[in-house]
Amino acid sequence: MAGLAAAFGSGAMTNTIADIEEADVILITGSNTTENHPVLSAGVKRAVSFKGAKLIVIDPRQIKITNFADIWLQPNLGTDVAWINGMMNVIIKEDLYDKKFVKNRTENFENLKKMVEKYTPEHVAGITGIPAQSLIDAARLYAGAKAASILYCMGITQHTTGTDNVKSLANLAMLCGNIGFPGTGVNPLRGQNNVQGACDMGGLPNVHTGYQSVESLDALKKMEAAWHISGLPTKPGLPVTKMVPKALDGEIKALYIIGENPLVSDPDLNHAKKCFANLDFMVVQDIFMTETAREADIVLPARCFAEKDGTFSNTERRVQRIRKAVEPPADVLDDWKIICEIAKRMGYEMSYSESREIMEEIASVTPSYAGITYERIENEGLHWPCPTSDHPGTPILHGKQFTRGKGMFHAIDWIAPNEVADEKYPLFLTTGRVIYQYHTGTMTMKTKGLNERAPECFVEISPEDAGQHDLPDASMVDISSRRGKISARVKVSDKIGNGTVFIPFHFAQAAANNLTNAALDPISGIPEFKVCAVKISKAA
Amino acid sequence: MSTKQLIIINGNELSFKTDETILEVAHRNNIDIPSLCYLKRAAPTGTCGICVVEVKGEQTLLPACSTPAKADMVVKTETRKVIAARRLVIEQFLSSGNHNCAVRASDDKDWTQFQMHVQKDDQSSELCPAWGDCRLQDLAYRYQVSGKKFSLTKTLYPIEDVNPFIIRDFSRCIQCGRCVQACNEVQVNKAINFGHNGSKGKIVAADDRPLKDSDCVFCGECVQVCPVGALVEKDVRYQVRPRETKKIRTTCTYCGVGCQIYLHVKDNKVVKITGVEHAAPNYGSLCVKGRFGFNFISSPERLTSPLIKKNGEFKEASWDEALSLVADKLGKIKKDHGPDSIGVLTSARITNEENYIAHKFTRAVLKTNNIDHCARL
Incomplete structure (x- = not known):
């Protein structure tokens, strides 16, 4: 996400799910699409099987979607920047790039060009294990498309060079002008139902809702006015991957964990367990007694999705309704009510009659959600940004210009993963x-x-x-x-x-x-x- | 400007787009042409013969699903000839297998004999599991058809129930091919196809293996599109009837695609999930988790009471006690060690509204920016 935000100014899927079927070429990397996004993968399979689209898959495993691929490249782990630079080397050398787009819509191209010069297919083969000719074929296929879509997932981001990997994919798309119209884009597939929404709603250490920086004075003033409060913190907080280790240092004393199970999903669990054990106080709010909840001092039961009203924002930035279908077990409260009750007991009144009222407040402080109401999304969700009540939503980002103005090329050198196989761990x-x-x-x-x-x-x-x-x-x-x-x-x-x-x-x-x-x-x-x-x- | 090309259906002059079929034009204009095998998002096959219509100047009835609309074409959708043809087709389907709903009117002796035959196959004394949710049954009522004209069909293949999710009852299959299209053209899983042609027809996975040993990934699209009782969810069959449930539309809780789903609720319990066919992004399609992975909702393992750990063991507590304790503890830590000694992990699983509240609480009440969630994990 940080990678796309740096390149385009906005860190979300640029295009829609339906849009994938408009592509002439689809490039999938670091996404086991048929297993993790099965319904979306059907769109890819239909595009290839019935609409003449070509598919390039780059993945260390021969995952199922490779059955539909025209080209499957099998790189060594952690060599993504190298093969992407390699593709760009070929595209620039063979003059296959979109000069008009590069000239009018982007900046820093010369630095990129200089950087990828050394990434010849032969050099890249040495790093990635991808045969030079296969890389050339893939580069020509991608560059030759009228509309080419890039789909990626955690196989790209979960690396020490994750941000570099994403920026590199953004480079590739911009180089070929594959941004801003149907069938194109750089599309991160979100793995959890409301990852997009959690990010949009300020569930990040550095931003309020709608990615308004905590360091921005305007945002600060707006939030303080809306919340009738002063003294909001302006220093960015810690990401989860730093909070946990700081529990061991004693810098973090308490964690309030909602609907997550870090004691299975965190990396290096043995170390993570030590960190959690060192906390003075830990609250877990969940629907089950998870591995994490077992370690808590207090466990608060929560409702599941079928027991509450609200909205989720899907991977294509579409804000969609969820609706209460069944009563929760016993007198289990909505997550928001639990938090409001705690806030009240800490001396700050947070009171809402229903989730709809919260959405109204969200819209009032979040430009990209300003036009979204429950009435408007009753039958079909809207894609943010949706700034006004008559705005139709924005299925495709960066149409005429990038969120940040011009698209930024990043010249990136490949570096090896943090840990590589050796004699002891082969x-x-x-x-x-x-x-x-x-x-x-x-x-x-x-x-x-x-x-x-x-x-x-x-x-x-x-x-x-x-x-x-x-x-x-x-x-x-x-x-x-x-x-x-x-x-x-x-x-x-x-x-x-x-x-x-x-x-x-x-x-x-x-x-x-x-x-x-x-x-x-x-x-x-x-x-x-x-x-x-x-x-x-x-x-x- | 060229004059607009129009087709006339039941006296209505209607515009049409290139490649649009009679059926598509009719449906777009709320003219009901019934069909069985027609499946949106797949190429029309014209297998079932239900959607036939009369076209002026044509000797025979034409299938509306596969006949392209043409300028000045005059179509009638419910003439005597059309109705007679549909009745014949419905009659044949009804008598083709174990369609033991009330529409199969017969004399007493035949009815009893037929039900006993079906019950033996089914190992159940109930009427067809699709009763009340069957397109064939609806059509039989609409056209007042019974299956008595034809003799009983022998059951050729036993029920397949060796997988955890789907019951395949070949005795109720009408070979319409919707499941084959759903599997090959919509989900493109290519797990099933037509096998054993003719009167011994059967829909098979490769080498006629059971689904569990095939390429099937149990997305259940075939179940959703089956117009009769041939493909039914295992946990639903004879447990849940449509009239006993209410449907609530919501969004799936698993991956980020955000499929639109109906929760089918019986006695405050989600008993079945289907995809919403008219809505993006999934247009009815689901995956195995979204369609079948709902048992957690009513799991007896759900947490039902706040728990406070005392001497290493959790003890149930009242909400008031637990919430006050959380507030006290957080307040004290904030006072003693400063706001940045507290962190909040909000969730990619909860709603926008709840995330907003968590964000507001962290920043406005705890006064720290230490908030994050598992997007990175």
Whole structure:
């Protein structure tokens, strides 16, 4: 998100979901689309199968969507900047880029051009393992499209170079003028129902709602007036990935955690556990007794989505209604009511009759949501920005100009991941999800059928690696990294390249995040979930 | 400017777009042409023969779903000839399998014999599981058709129930092909297709394997589009009838696509989920989690009371006690160690309104900017 914001001025999906089917070429990278966004992936599959679109997939695993691909490139883990620079090297050298767009709509092109000069296909092959000709083919295909759409997900962002990776994709799209009209764009696919909304609503350390900086005097004055208060803090706060370690330092004394399960989803769990244990006070508000809730001092029960009214903002920035369908168990309160009650007890009155009233307040302090009301989204959601009550919403961003004015090219050099395979830990590990489970499984694991389809953790390994380490299919093995150890069942598969293994992170009993590396992207604060070094041995 | 091209349906002059079919023009103008096999978002197949209409100058009736609209075409949708043709088709479908709803009127002896035959196949004494939610049944009522003209059809293939989500009852399949299209043209999972042609027709996964051993990923699109009782959710079959439920539209709670869904509620319990067919972004499509992963809502493991940990063990507490304790503790830590010693992790799972309140609470009450959520994780 930080990457797109730096390049375009706005860190969200530029185009819509429906729009993907308008593309001539679709480039998917770092997204296991059929497993994690199945309904959206159907649009990609339809575009390819029935509308003549070409598909380029760049992924270290031969994921299902590669069955539909014209070109599948299999890079080494953590080499995204290199192959993207390589594609741009080819596109510039062969004069395939959109000169008019570059001239009129962007800045800093010369620096980019200079940077990618050394990323010749041959040089890139050495870093990424992608054959030079395949990279050239992919570059020509992408650059040759009238409209090309880029889809990416956590496989791009969860690296120490995550922001660099995103900026590089933005570079590629701008270079070919693939911004601002149907079938184009740079589109991060959001993994959770309301990640977009949580960001939009100021659930970030540096911004109020609608990405209004906490350091902006205008925003400060507006919020203070709206909230009848003074002395709002202006220093950006800490991201979660820094809050947790600071609990160990003693700098953070208390955490109030709502609807999250960091003790399964955080990187380097053993370390995270120590951090949480050092807190003076911890409140968890959730629908289940999660691994995290167990460690809390106070647990507050919450309502689930079927028991409340409100809105979610989906990955395409569309604000949509949710509606109460069933009564909650016992007298469980809405999350917002719980927080308001605590606020009241701390001497600040926060009182609303219903969620609609909160949305009215959101609209009054958030320019991009100013035109959104429950009445307007009764039947169909609206895409923000929607600044006025008669504005139709904005399905496609950056049409005539970028949010920041001109699009910014970033000249970026490739750097290696924080941890690489070595003699002691000879295999790369990458993590992800499977279609039948969701995140830390607190919800999906309550459905028997889903557990029947995906009952337990596994480690996917190539036949050659399995043979070399003498790990028979379906046997139990220990996987360890410098940070921890888990046991899982071997799944020998030719879908993964030699030297790399894959483990889904859903399963608390064999939490992949005991192994993962907490090294952070310096800008976004995202941990490098997608690359670390491990060794595997037969279960003791 | 060229004169507008018009088609005339039941006396109404209607404009049409290039490549639009008679059925599409009619539906767009709220003229009801019934159909069984027609599936929006897939190429028309004209398999079922229900949507036939009379077109002036044509010897035979034409399927509205696959006949393109043309200028000055004169179409009638409910003539005697059309109705007779539809009745014949409905009659054939009704007698093609275990369609044991009340529309299959017969003499007493035949009725009893038929029900007993079906009950043996079904291992149940109930009427068809799709009763009340069946397009064939609706059509039979509309055109006052019963299935008695034709003799009973033998059941060729046993029910498949070895997967956790979908019951495939081949005895009630009318071979309309909607499930095949949904799987291949809408979801493009390519798990099922037509197999065993002719009177032994069967919809099969590759090599006629059960779904659980096929490429099926249990999106359930086939169940949603099945117009009869051949494909039914396992947990719904004989447990829930449509008249017992109310439908509430909402947004799915899993990934960021934001599929529009109906929660089907019976006795304060979500018992089934279907996709909203007329709305973006999913137009009825769902995935396995969105369609079948709802048991958590009414799980007995749900937290129901505030809990306060005392001596390492959680004890139930009143809301007032728990909320006051949270307020006291946070207040004290804020006073002793400053606002920035407190952090709030809000959630990508809760609503915008709730996130807004969490953001306001953190900044206005705790007076810190230490707020974040799991977007990064």
